[in-house]
Amino acid sequence: MNKAIADYHKDEENHWVARLNCGHFQHVRHNPPWTNRPWVITLEGRQAMIGQELNCKKCDEGAEPDYKVL
Template identity: 60%
Template sequence: MQQPITGFHQDEEDHWVAELACGHNQHVRHDPPWMSRPWVTTRTGRESMLGYRLTCKKCEEGAPADRSLD
């Protein structure tokens, strides 16, 4: 299920995590050659991806939200 990115935060290892509209979180690493996401390395790049839709596997699995949507 496609969900828009609503924000970002860093985890305890300083990896970037996308916050999705559904309440789930998803890591968005730039780790070439496996994952090429150079936009994640800068604030401007991350801001440009707000609203971009990612496939949320947690939604597809029916998992509870990672955070409150209040």
């Protein structure tokens, strides 16, 4: 199920995590050749992706939110 990126934070290993508008977190790593997300590397790139949708597997599975959506 596609959900929009609302914001970002870094996890305890210093990797970027998207906060989706559904209340779930999803890692957004740039790890070529498996995952090609060069926009994650810069602040401008991350900001440009706010509102863009990612496939949220946690929503597909009916998982509880990772954070409370206000």
